[in-house]
Amino acid sequence: MSAEHVTPSRQQYLDVRAQHPDAIVFFRMGDFYETFDDDAATVARELDLVLTSRPMGKENRVPMAGVPHHAAENYIARLIAKGYKIALCEQVSTQLVNGLMPREVVRVFTAGTVVEAGMLEAGRNNYLAAVVLDDGRAGLAYADITTGEFAAGQLPDLRALAGELARLAPVELLVAEEMAVDFAAVKTISRLPARRFDLGLARQTLLRHFGVTTLDAFGIEHKPLATRAAGAMLHYLQETQRGSVGQMQRLTTYTTDGYMALSEATRRNLELTESDTNGRDGTLLSILNKTVTAMGARLLRQRLTQPLLNRDAIDRRLDQVETLAGNARLRAELRAALKGLPDLERLINRVLGGRATPRDVEQIGLGLAAVGRVRGLITDVPALSAAEARLDPCAEVVATIGRALRDDPPANVNRSGFIRPGFSAELDGVVNTSAHAREWVAELEPRERERTGIPSLKVGFNKVFGYYLEVTHANTKLVPGDFIRKQTLTNAERYITPELKEYETLILNAEERILQIERRLFAELTQFVGGFGERVLATAAALAELDVAAALAEVAALNAYVRPVLTDGIGLHIENGRHPVVEGALGRGGVAGAPRGARFVPNDAHFDDASLIQIITGPNMSGKSTYLRQVALIALMAQIGSFVPASSATIGLVDRIFTRIGAHDELHAGRSTFMVEMVETAEILHHATHRSLLILDEIGRGTSTYDGMSLAWAIVEFLHNHPRLNPRTLFATHYHELIGLADLLPNVANYNVDVAEEGGEVTFLHRIVPGGADRSYGIHVAQLAGLPRDVILRANEILKDLERHAPTAAVEPSRLSTGQQIALFPESSPILDELAALDVNALTPLQAINKLYEWKQRYTSKEM
Template identity: 45%
Template sequence: MSELTPLMKQYFSIKERHGDAIVLFRCGDFYEMFGEDAEKASKILQIALTTREKSRDNPLPMCGVPFFAAESYIAKLIKAGKKVAVCEQMEDPKEAKGIVAREVVRIITPGTHSPENPKENTYIISVFPHGQRHGITAADISTGEFIVFETLENIEDEVGRFEPKEVLMPASIKENIHYQEALSSFYLSAVDDWLFDYTEAYRTLLGHFRVSSLEGYGCEGLTAAISSAGALISYLENTQKDVRFKKITTLKQNANMFLDASTQRNLELVHNLRDGSRDGTLLQVLDETLTPMGGRFLRSALLRPLTDTGEITARYAAVEYLAGDFERLEELRTLMRKVQDIERLASRVSSGTANARDLVAIKNSLEVLPKIKRSLSLSKEYVLKELSGKIGEFALLRELIERSIVDSPPPGVRDGGIIKDGFSDEIDSLREISTKGKGFIAEMEQREKKRTGISSLKIGYNRIFGYYIEVTKTNLELVPDDYSRKQTLVGSERFVTAELKEYESKVIGSEERLKNLEYEVFRCVVESVREESDGLMATANAIASIDFLASLAVTAKRYNYVRPSLADAPLIDIVDGRHPVLERVLSHERFVPNSTFCDTADSMLHIITGPNMAGKSTYMRQVALIVLMAQIGSFVPASSATIGISDRIFTRIGASDFLAKGQSTFMVEMIEAANIMNNATSDSLIILDEVGRGTSTFDGISIAWAIAEHIVNVIKARTLFATHYNELTELALALEGVKNYNVSVREWGDEIIFLRKIEEGPGDKSYGIQVARLAGIPQSIIKRSKEVLHNLEKEELNETGNPKLASGKGKKRGVQLDLFSSVGESIANEIMNIDTERLSPEGALAKIIELKKKAKF
């Protein structure tokens, strides 16, 4: 360190304390980065890498970005998974004696950086394990949300439904393989375990929220949740310049439908399966919101549907009223287009990070609030009237900002130019001196020339002597008595007058004083706004609800949705249901509606057969999406719908692997199935697509059969079960509550026509070869497939187990390794080989029942 330049000594001292972050080191108008930070940042930001002197003959890599454009560069670094420490100059370089004092004012992490999409929350989550439970805290510093709860559910699913940008955990569990796997898709930050100590955490929360007890927030006694919350507050207070949350929201687990990560993904609620964007998602279809708050409300509603019928019914009533009153709906939407992100603006004011532009944005939003409030108060709908009462008008605050802040202020708050003329006499005086100084000096110079008769007289200024009047030595006899000598030069003398001294005392440093005074006045205005921040937050929440309801009304009217009815029992009765997303994107064919009736008695488990591409998966997702839409308070795409509340929706769809965890396609399939079997209740909705396809035919049929039986006999949940195992259709003969359905197709020679219609009864064929032909499989393969299929159907096999047409071409097959015993395989063989052509249906059923008893199914 002794060989380093003074600036580099300062830099490396700061870098040593923030080694895991890229340090943005403020030097004048730039943020500079050095060493490894510069090498990493230059690649991410695509900026030039240069060098500067670290010590004699030792250059150091360096790059930099302009301070006024830093936010866009910081966003890129955060997106690349980096932490950023912002190091500011803490004094004016002009007044510094030696190296300018610098310090890190905030550390920006993925969970503390505002997102590019204002309709998304930026959650940072804290996780703390305590026995069988996990305490979880989710916070968004940009909106002021602070949510705590405890759970026994899968930690990956609980964390995943908030889509956090960062997850905080005790350092002692970061290397735990369970947490590494469960949270591998999130940015992880480990902190000292002592921050999660219950006593320390409780004390931290009391201090932050300035209360004497947590009882008022409903989280008293939630040991794990309080531990996670206290640690998160400590982390945020240490990394941010100022952070302030107003209240704790304790999440009640039974108030919302729980959607695990697999279900969110499979139903494509907010991200599609293709590229993870919102294109082709339910969010895209329903999002007609006009404010960032409304957009975030809708997103949250989709990921946490309601289970309380009273709340859901209230939303239906409001949506119905708005959809039926076109003029009021359009009036509200026209006004809401002018409302900016009050929630985040108020949060910035509370945390002390608001600038003048933020105040102008608040003022512009406040101007339309009285009109929104009046429009809602005139409605005849209870929920809208109630929301009207939650909207403040803030007349005095609006008038204060209007009088004090210029309409188009600069981005910085210390550079002046933000306070309007006429708001402060002192500012007006300094501004006049600062802006009119040159004119005053020129006017005084002309006046003094005329008064003294010295035509060569001039008034000047330097930093050492200040202002002076300079007279050549040949004119000294003309100098008036009120001139005081200040400096003698070779060919002239310099003088001052009382008037010039008075002016100098005013003008010297006037610009700096003006900037400082404007900043002080600005802070006073901000403080006045801060006093109203609770009301602004409440208003923002009300606007979010209104925007959300108006969005649902627009989609209901535009897409011909209907108001669902809620049933007290587990029931789904949908007439002419449509897939809300696919009906919007289909351009080459008309969407075919389908009806569904499912209960927990006679029509509990639907076995759905039919060829690939016929629409089985689409139909099942459609039912799940209609149920979910009904439980967020939305109207649904159908002619009519009666929905019983679901506590959870489970989905097991498609084939995927997770090789990083050593999990094959079949293992992933079984893990998802196990989650459903262990957690579904009679109030759940289960969607199963192709269970058992990842292993041998006999194993797959056996597993699928046993899972179906377990659902009917034990769980008793409404279930849609699509399969290519036509053998499962026999379940309808053996179990009460099982019904067969198929997606109808029509054959035309070698062609198949997909009718997209769900019909009662089992499917007779899979049409796999026809689908393969449509996919572009070479004709020679198609022809050979038909020959092999013909032989297989005729059971024309040779002693090696191959079709006779393949004699001599294949090697003897090895023994199939099954998950089940040879007895189970034997029984499965017998079931599959029942000669249904010789036996009557009754005889076949009797044979199946006999074999089932033999196998003790």
């Protein structure tokens, strides 16, 4: 469109659009937010709206789509959920400037910066994250502006970064525009100019915001990558929130050293918070989350994704759970007192961010008023004393809010009437004056009828003329001399009097004045309440802690969970362990294929020096994968401070849980299922330690039988022999030949899933017992799955033929001697050949040492 055809209003929009090229501009026009051009096409498509057009010049029309301003939040939320950003351009004055209504962007909505309750999930944090990469290391900052949480740290490598991003699950990630790393797990990635991540600029942004001269107090003065990420994030928040980031009052530096490391694959395989098949149902969180407050729900999710490594800290949590699990009355009363409490954490942060409504402030008062009851319940309960000490009723805040706000105040300050009478003498005076004027006007009609003798005289009001006296034409001769004609109608005349205009002025000015005073008083109230921000946040954190303890105690009592014993040793012993999610599903009748009324079959798990690596064999559908996962889940539950589904459990602290379960590809990254399997296995072998817990299910199944079996055998040997490893490992496999490893490696033991055969019928008993399995029962499982009978019969014929004619490697393990099994994987190597040919007697001590050094170098550089 040529410049001469651009109207002033169109130019105003284009100027705003140029300032926000990566956002959809919602342009306020009267009672609607309008979008234009490509934005309009996008909005119409994504929101299923009608795409219209608007004349622009003599011949041109501009695409347009709009939404009502009162319903905009819902539409904005839907667009944000699809990954878009929204720039909200408002009318900021009612006075025209150069013939135009002044407009400016007052807010930019992005996935990580929304604060509106309707756009948030109460039970989970809404994290915005920022990442900086430099020479293989990473700086990570994250914040939830709805709770004021703001943290930053430095991570040693991309693996650790991926694990943290999987834990946080940020809804939006900030990166430099040239960063090439793919963060596929994050839905919304916002690329910023590289200069935003400049160390000097980031540091100055942080110093100005916190009003300090050094970052030492925050622990990141000498962490440049953390500083760059945190500074860039804060700058982004200041831009999108137009400076309203008063809630960001704290910055903490953190490391991952105190928490169990959980890779993205482990979180996915154990289905901690999300399930590939059932969404948020069928997860560990769905079983444990009996919290009754939004604050508690968020804290439980955080704990579930960050198990502790400090035994004393874990025991303090377990003490709380044990106290409440053993006292049903206290637990019930505490949960009743907590139930329905408002989300103090998010509400106080709305106050600190300058976005609170009268209803928000009232909720803060109601929430704090309930703190006294909670404190009374847990007084003199030793395990809960630390939480009790942090509960602050903030009586002065409750009293002030009660005096200031009417009951059930509105959700905005657009209309007066939310300040309680008696709170402000100034306001009461204006209200009384207005009330007197209204009373005078209300009594005017009967008074004037009596004075004039006009029985049909009426007093009315409209927005154009204000108050008036209306007299029909038939009574015009009775109109007194002080009436001033204002408007002529078909059947009547309208008049005013000087006195009526005076009272009209009082009424109209009073309404505007009352709203001004109430808004000012409310601003003062929020400033007062905001001054107690730290105390309210500490109280909110204590309430959340109590809610989580009570919820875990409720789960323990309902499901017969027991307190685990945590030790610093390497042993791990579970008696009658159960899978919490599967057990819960069986109780609800929710496990496909399970017999009606089926109950979970518990199993033991014992790791000691003779059985650190356990080879688990047995048929599909017999419970191997459930068993593997339940051991990992019990260890994880213990280290978040939860009771566990078992009759007893002693857990040597686990530093990391690694899982290699299931088959999935990453075709978008050019990886087949087998490549994904090998990449995940490589990560485990490189990063596991002696204190780790490894869950490995069917390693090597994605390639040929001999390739897969060879890899599986070599992996077990490596885990056993490497000086850094020998971790507690559950290794489920269909390669029965691997049971021979127990005869070769002292820390390897065999277990299998028990099966009962009678009269040609096979029954899976779901019990893990010592020893190796001698059959896979794959054809039986296929029969259960419903394969045609002809296929099953033919498969049995083929199996018998293969077993009769196959070479030794394919013969069932029960028919092989240990020597035959070992022969499948000869231990010959160049180093062993050299050793056999070496004349030891001819070597000097120095030559022997040099030869040993040479072999070690070759082994570590080539054979690892």
